[in-house]
Amino acid sequence: MVVVMLGAPGTGKGTISKLMSEYYEIPHIATGDLLRSYVNDNKKDFQIIKEYMANGELLPDIYLNEILEDRIAKIDTINGFILDGYPRTIKQAKNLENILRKRNMRLNAVINLDTPDEEIIERILNRVICPNCGSIYNLKFAPPVVEGHCDKCDGKLIKRDEDTEEKIQDRLRIYDEETKPLIEYYEKENKIFKVLVSSKTKMGKEVLKDITWYLEGK
Ligand code: ADP
DSSP: OEEEEEOOTTSSHHHHHHHHHHHHTOOEEEHHHHHHHHHHTTOTTHHHHHHHHHTTOOOOHHHHHHHHHHHHTSGGGTTOEEEESOOOSHHHHHHHHHHHHHTTOOEEEEEEEEOOHHHHHHHHHTEEEOTTTOOEEETTTBOOSSTTBOTTTOOBOBOOTTOSHHHHHHHHHHIIIIITHHHHHHHHTTOEEEEEOOTTSOOHHHHHHHHHHHHHTO
């Protein structure tokens, strides 16, 4: 099963993708994580990539396509995967279709996570991540047991450079302009399921329940 996760930064895409990955026992492929580890390994063009990421801007496709295709080609995707952070443009959606076609796979569903902007900003400002294992914490709503340390691997938790209020506003604007058109694109294909993720309604595991209900009916 191949599932694409859509949603502005801070909607809980990473957290919910991880829950889905555990539930369905298929890998969670997050392009942001792939790129962060690529940059950490100082691979080709890492400086340029780092700059785009630090500004919260979309990376030109030439840098990302190969990294993504190589990741999807790994053996662990044989039963599918959860794709988080890709596609972000219609062009990328078409590229994904090509990659899947080459591998005799198809996109089963697109989950569109929706959260009010004020809540997104508050969440991102309180977000810390573990650079070692990718775990995500919220200092207000889901803090680690030991301050500053990852519950899972004891890595030192950090704030991402791009998680400042100004950069969040920029990323939300880029999301509206570049990524929102994808919702209509996938609606036409009848593949999209919209879920509201909010501390006032549902978060985390409760959202997972709704998503699995939808996917099982597919
Ligand atoms: P967030 O969802 O918090 O914006 P991600 O971890 O998904 O962050 O991505 C971090 C950065 O990596 C993005 O701001 C962008 O620079 C780059 N990136 C990730 N995925 C893509 C993509 N599909 N297309 C272009 N750039 C991307």
